[in-house]
Amino acid sequence: MKGYPQLYPEFDDLLKEAIAFHGHLCAGQIIGVRIAMLGLRELGITDPRGKESKKLVVFVEIDRCAADAIMIVTGCRVGRRSMKIVDNGKMAATFVHLETGKAVRIVSLWNAREKAAARFPDLDATAAQKQAYREMSDIDLFSVQEVSVDLKPEDLPGRPLRKAQCVSCGETILDMRDVEQDGQVFCKTCASGKIFYTVQAPPRAPIAQRIQPALLSASS
Ligand SMILES: [Zn+2]
Ligand SMILES: [Zn+2]
The missing domain is CATH 3.30.1330.130 (60s Ribosomal Protein L30; Chain: A;)
Known part of the structure:
Protein backbone atom coordinates (compact mmCIF):
# COMPACT_ATOMS: atom_id res chain seq x y z
CA MET A 1 0.00 0.00 0.00
CA LEU A 156 -10.55 -9.17 34.58
CA PRO A 157 -10.28 -12.38 32.57
CA GLY A 158 -10.37 -15.53 34.69
CA ARG A 159 -12.88 -17.46 36.73
CA PRO A 160 -15.90 -15.62 38.16
CA LEU A 161 -15.14 -14.24 41.62
CA ARG A 162 -18.73 -14.53 42.81
CA LYS A 163 -21.94 -16.23 41.86
CA ALA A 164 -25.15 -14.88 43.36
CA GLN A 165 -28.86 -15.45 42.97
CA CYS A 166 -31.42 -12.65 42.83
CA VAL A 167 -34.06 -13.00 45.55
CA SER A 168 -36.64 -11.42 43.25
CA CYS A 169 -36.27 -13.04 39.80
CA GLY A 170 -34.19 -16.05 40.87
CA GLU A 171 -31.70 -15.58 38.05
CA THR A 172 -27.99 -16.24 38.59
CA ILE A 173 -25.61 -13.28 38.62
CA LEU A 174 -21.88 -13.71 38.01
CA ASP A 175 -18.91 -11.45 38.52
CA MET A 176 -20.18 -9.34 41.42
CA ARG A 177 -22.82 -7.61 39.34
CA ASP A 178 -25.35 -8.33 42.08
CA VAL A 179 -26.66 -5.50 44.28
CA GLU A 180 -27.39 -5.65 47.99
CA GLN A 181 -30.49 -3.87 49.26
CA ASP A 182 -31.76 -4.15 52.84
CA GLY A 183 -29.51 -7.15 53.38
CA GLN A 184 -30.84 -9.02 50.35
CA VAL A 185 -29.21 -9.80 47.05
CA PHE A 186 -30.79 -8.54 43.83
CA CYS A 187 -29.80 -8.41 40.21
CA LYS A 188 -29.30 -4.91 38.78
CA THR A 189 -32.59 -5.12 36.92
CA CYS A 190 -34.69 -5.95 39.95
CA ALA A 191 -32.78 -3.50 42.14
CA SER A 192 -33.17 -0.53 39.83
CA GLY A 193 -36.31 -1.34 37.85
CA LYS A 194 -34.33 -0.11 34.84
CA ILE A 195 -34.29 -2.57 32.02
CA PHE A 196 -33.68 -2.56 28.28
CA TYR A 197 -36.81 -4.57 27.47
CA THR A 198 -40.46 -4.28 28.41
CA VAL A 199 -41.97 -7.40 29.95
CA GLN A 200 -44.89 -8.66 27.91
CA ALA A 201 -45.48 -12.01 29.64
CA PRO A 202 -44.01 -14.12 32.45
CA PRO A 203 -41.10 -16.48 31.61
CA ARG A 204 -42.22 -19.77 30.06
CA ALA A 205 -40.63 -22.99 28.85
CA PRO A 206 -39.19 -22.93 25.32
CA ILE A 207 -41.19 -24.50 22.53
CA ALA A 208 -40.15 -28.16 22.57
CA GLN A 209 -37.83 -29.12 19.75
CA ARG A 210 -35.86 -32.23 19.03
CA ILE A 211 -32.12 -31.66 18.73
CA GLN A 212 -30.88 -33.05 15.47
CA PRO A 213 -28.01 -35.59 15.69
CA ALA A 214 -25.89 -33.50 13.31
CA LEU A 215 -26.08 -30.54 15.68
CA LEU A 216 -25.20 -32.72 18.64
CA SER A 217 -22.06 -34.08 17.04
CA ALA A 218 -21.01 -30.64 15.81
CA SER A 219 -21.06 -29.20 19.32
CA SER A 220 -19.29 -32.09 21.04
ZN1 LIG B 1 -18.32 -1.90 8.15
ZN1 LIG C 1 -33.57 -10.13 39.63
Whole structure:
Protein backbone atom coordinates (compact mmCIF):
# COMPACT_ATOMS: atom_id res chain seq x y z
CA MET A 1 0.00 0.00 0.00
CA LYS A 2 1.39 3.34 -1.05
CA GLY A 3 3.17 5.19 1.72
CA TYR A 4 2.97 2.42 4.27
CA PRO A 5 5.14 -0.59 3.48
CA GLN A 6 8.04 0.61 5.59
CA LEU A 7 5.87 1.71 8.49
CA TYR A 8 3.19 -0.93 8.60
CA PRO A 9 4.30 -4.09 6.85
CA GLU A 10 1.39 -6.00 8.35
CA PHE A 11 -1.35 -3.47 7.59
CA ASP A 12 -2.64 -5.10 4.42
CA ASP A 13 -2.81 -8.56 5.95
CA LEU A 14 -4.59 -7.32 9.05
CA LEU A 15 -7.06 -5.36 6.94
CA LYS A 16 -7.79 -8.48 4.90
CA GLU A 17 -8.47 -10.45 8.08
CA ALA A 18 -10.70 -7.69 9.41
CA ILE A 19 -12.71 -7.56 6.17
CA ALA A 20 -13.08 -11.35 6.14
CA PHE A 21 -14.55 -11.27 9.63
CA HIS A 22 -16.60 -8.09 9.31
CA GLY A 23 -18.03 -8.86 5.89
CA HIS A 24 -17.09 -5.77 3.95
CA LEU A 25 -14.40 -3.19 3.39
CA CYS A 26 -15.47 0.06 5.00
CA ALA A 27 -13.77 3.13 6.41
CA GLY A 28 -14.40 1.65 9.86
CA GLN A 29 -12.22 -1.39 9.10
CA ILE A 30 -9.35 0.82 8.00
CA ILE A 31 -9.67 3.15 10.99
CA GLY A 32 -10.15 0.22 13.36
CA VAL A 33 -7.04 -1.61 12.12
CA ARG A 34 -5.04 1.57 12.42
CA ILE A 35 -6.32 2.46 15.90
CA ALA A 36 -5.45 -1.06 17.06
CA MET A 37 -1.99 -0.99 15.50
CA LEU A 38 -1.29 2.39 17.04
CA GLY A 39 -2.54 1.33 20.46
CA LEU A 40 -0.39 -1.80 20.41
CA ARG A 41 2.64 0.16 19.31
CA GLU A 42 2.12 2.70 22.10
CA LEU A 43 2.05 -0.11 24.67
CA GLY A 44 4.98 -1.97 23.11
CA ILE A 45 2.90 -5.08 22.47
CA THR A 46 4.03 -6.86 19.32
CA ASP A 47 2.35 -10.26 19.59
CA PRO A 48 -1.11 -9.60 21.01
CA ARG A 49 -2.67 -12.71 19.47
CA GLY A 50 0.13 -15.03 20.54
CA LYS A 51 2.65 -14.79 23.37
CA GLU A 52 1.21 -11.54 24.72
CA SER A 53 -2.46 -12.48 24.51
CA LYS A 54 -2.98 -12.20 28.26
CA LYS A 55 -1.39 -8.78 28.61
CA LEU A 56 -4.02 -6.64 26.96
CA VAL A 57 -7.52 -5.34 27.66
CA VAL A 58 -9.13 -2.88 25.28
CA PHE A 59 -12.11 -0.60 25.89
CA VAL A 60 -13.91 0.37 22.69
CA GLU A 61 -16.24 3.37 22.77
CA ILE A 62 -18.33 2.46 19.76
CA ASP A 63 -20.35 -0.56 18.68
CA ARG A 64 -19.93 -0.01 14.98
CA CYS A 65 -17.64 -1.34 12.23
CA ALA A 66 -14.33 -0.34 13.81
CA ALA A 67 -15.00 -2.47 16.90
CA ASP A 68 -14.73 -5.61 14.77
CA ALA A 69 -11.41 -4.55 13.29
CA ILE A 70 -9.99 -3.74 16.73
CA MET A 71 -11.11 -7.16 17.92
CA ILE A 72 -9.39 -8.92 15.02
CA VAL A 73 -6.10 -7.03 15.25
CA THR A 74 -5.75 -7.19 19.04
CA GLY A 75 -7.15 -10.69 19.50
CA CYS A 76 -9.24 -9.23 22.34
CA ARG A 77 -12.71 -10.70 22.67
CA VAL A 78 -15.84 -9.77 24.56
CA GLY A 79 -16.21 -13.42 25.54
CA ARG A 80 -12.72 -13.48 27.03
CA ARG A 81 -13.37 -10.26 28.92
CA SER A 82 -10.41 -8.68 27.15
CA MET A 83 -12.64 -6.38 25.09
CA LYS A 84 -15.11 -4.07 26.79
CA ILE A 85 -17.66 -2.08 24.85
CA VAL A 86 -18.38 1.24 26.54
CA ASP A 87 -20.73 2.65 23.97
CA ASN A 88 -20.22 6.40 23.99
CA GLY A 89 -20.74 6.63 20.25
CA LYS A 90 -17.10 7.76 19.83
CA MET A 91 -14.45 6.46 17.48
CA ALA A 92 -12.08 5.85 20.35
CA ALA A 93 -10.38 2.94 22.08
CA THR A 94 -8.28 2.60 25.21
CA PHE A 95 -5.56 -0.02 25.37
CA VAL A 96 -4.51 -1.25 28.80
CA HIS A 97 -1.29 -3.19 29.41
CA LEU A 98 -2.17 -5.47 32.31
CA GLU A 99 1.45 -6.02 33.39
CA THR A 100 2.80 -2.47 33.27
CA GLY A 101 -0.50 -0.70 33.98
CA LYS A 102 0.23 1.66 31.10
CA ALA A 103 -2.89 2.74 29.22
CA VAL A 104 -3.45 4.90 26.16
CA ARG A 105 -6.66 6.23 24.72
CA ILE A 106 -6.64 6.67 20.96
CA VAL A 107 -9.26 8.95 19.42
CA SER A 108 -10.01 9.50 15.77
CA LEU A 109 -9.72 13.28 15.30
CA TRP A 110 -12.97 15.19 14.86
CA ASN A 111 -11.83 16.60 11.51
CA ALA A 112 -10.59 13.34 9.97
CA ARG A 113 -13.60 13.23 7.61
CA GLU A 114 -13.03 16.79 6.42
CA LYS A 115 -9.35 16.06 5.85
CA ALA A 116 -10.26 12.97 3.85
CA ALA A 117 -12.75 14.89 1.73
CA ALA A 118 -10.24 17.69 1.11
CA ARG A 119 -7.63 15.17 0.06
CA PHE A 120 -9.89 13.54 -2.52
CA PRO A 121 -12.32 16.25 -3.68
CA ASP A 122 -13.37 14.20 -6.72
CA LEU A 123 -14.53 11.20 -4.68
CA ASP A 124 -17.73 10.86 -2.70
CA ALA A 125 -17.38 11.05 1.07
CA THR A 126 -17.21 7.29 1.64
CA ALA A 127 -14.70 6.61 -1.12
CA ALA A 128 -12.58 9.56 -0.01
CA GLN A 129 -12.48 8.23 3.54
CA LYS A 130 -11.52 4.72 2.43
CA GLN A 131 -8.68 6.07 0.34
CA ALA A 132 -7.51 8.77 2.72
CA TYR A 133 -7.55 6.65 5.87
CA ARG A 134 -5.04 4.32 4.26
CA GLU A 135 -2.68 7.13 3.40
CA MET A 136 -2.97 9.78 6.10
CA SER A 137 -0.40 9.74 8.86
CA ASP A 138 -1.30 8.79 12.42
CA ILE A 139 -0.65 12.43 13.34
CA ASP A 140 -3.36 13.59 10.92
CA LEU A 141 -5.83 10.95 12.04
CA PHE A 142 -5.51 10.36 15.76
CA SER A 143 -4.81 11.80 19.16
CA VAL A 144 -3.13 9.74 21.86
CA GLN A 145 -3.76 10.31 25.54
CA GLU A 146 -2.02 8.68 28.47
CA VAL A 147 -4.69 7.52 30.90
CA SER A 148 -5.05 5.15 33.81
CA VAL A 149 -7.85 2.62 34.03
CA ASP A 150 -9.18 1.28 37.29
CA LEU A 151 -9.66 -2.33 36.26
CA LYS A 152 -11.36 -4.16 39.09
CA PRO A 153 -10.57 -7.82 39.84
CA GLU A 154 -14.17 -8.75 38.96
CA ASP A 155 -13.71 -7.26 35.48
CA LEU A 156 -10.55 -9.17 34.58
CA PRO A 157 -10.28 -12.38 32.57
CA GLY A 158 -10.37 -15.53 34.69
CA ARG A 159 -12.88 -17.46 36.73
CA PRO A 160 -15.90 -15.62 38.16
CA LEU A 161 -15.14 -14.24 41.62
CA ARG A 162 -18.73 -14.53 42.81
CA LYS A 163 -21.94 -16.23 41.86
CA ALA A 164 -25.15 -14.88 43.36
CA GLN A 165 -28.86 -15.45 42.97
CA CYS A 166 -31.42 -12.65 42.83
CA VAL A 167 -34.06 -13.00 45.55
CA SER A 168 -36.64 -11.42 43.25
CA CYS A 169 -36.27 -13.04 39.80
CA GLY A 170 -34.19 -16.05 40.87
CA GLU A 171 -31.70 -15.58 38.05
CA THR A 172 -27.99 -16.24 38.59
CA ILE A 173 -25.61 -13.28 38.62
CA LEU A 174 -21.88 -13.71 38.01
CA ASP A 175 -18.91 -11.45 38.52
CA MET A 176 -20.18 -9.34 41.42
CA ARG A 177 -22.82 -7.61 39.34
CA ASP A 178 -25.35 -8.33 42.08
CA VAL A 179 -26.66 -5.50 44.28
CA GLU A 180 -27.39 -5.65 47.99
CA GLN A 181 -30.49 -3.87 49.26
CA ASP A 182 -31.76 -4.15 52.84
CA GLY A 183 -29.51 -7.15 53.38
CA GLN A 184 -30.84 -9.02 50.35
CA VAL A 185 -29.21 -9.80 47.05
CA PHE A 186 -30.79 -8.54 43.83
CA CYS A 187 -29.80 -8.41 40.21
CA LYS A 188 -29.30 -4.91 38.78
CA THR A 189 -32.59 -5.12 36.92
CA CYS A 190 -34.69 -5.95 39.95
CA ALA A 191 -32.78 -3.50 42.14
CA SER A 192 -33.17 -0.53 39.83
CA GLY A 193 -36.31 -1.34 37.85
CA LYS A 194 -34.33 -0.11 34.84
CA ILE A 195 -34.29 -2.57 32.02
CA PHE A 196 -33.68 -2.56 28.28
CA TYR A 197 -36.81 -4.57 27.47
CA THR A 198 -40.46 -4.28 28.41
CA VAL A 199 -41.97 -7.40 29.95
CA GLN A 200 -44.89 -8.66 27.91
CA ALA A 201 -45.48 -12.01 29.64
CA PRO A 202 -44.01 -14.12 32.45
CA PRO A 203 -41.10 -16.48 31.61
CA ARG A 204 -42.22 -19.77 30.06
CA ALA A 205 -40.63 -22.99 28.85
CA PRO A 206 -39.19 -22.93 25.32
CA ILE A 207 -41.19 -24.50 22.53
CA ALA A 208 -40.15 -28.16 22.57
CA GLN A 209 -37.83 -29.12 19.75
CA ARG A 210 -35.86 -32.23 19.03
CA ILE A 211 -32.12 -31.66 18.73
CA GLN A 212 -30.88 -33.05 15.47
CA PRO A 213 -28.01 -35.59 15.69
CA ALA A 214 -25.89 -33.50 13.31
CA LEU A 215 -26.08 -30.54 15.68
CA LEU A 216 -25.20 -32.72 18.64
CA SER A 217 -22.06 -34.08 17.04
CA ALA A 218 -21.01 -30.64 15.81
CA SER A 219 -21.06 -29.20 19.32
CA SER A 220 -19.29 -32.09 21.04
ZN1 LIG B 1 -18.32 -1.90 8.15
ZN1 LIG C 1 -33.57 -10.13 39.63
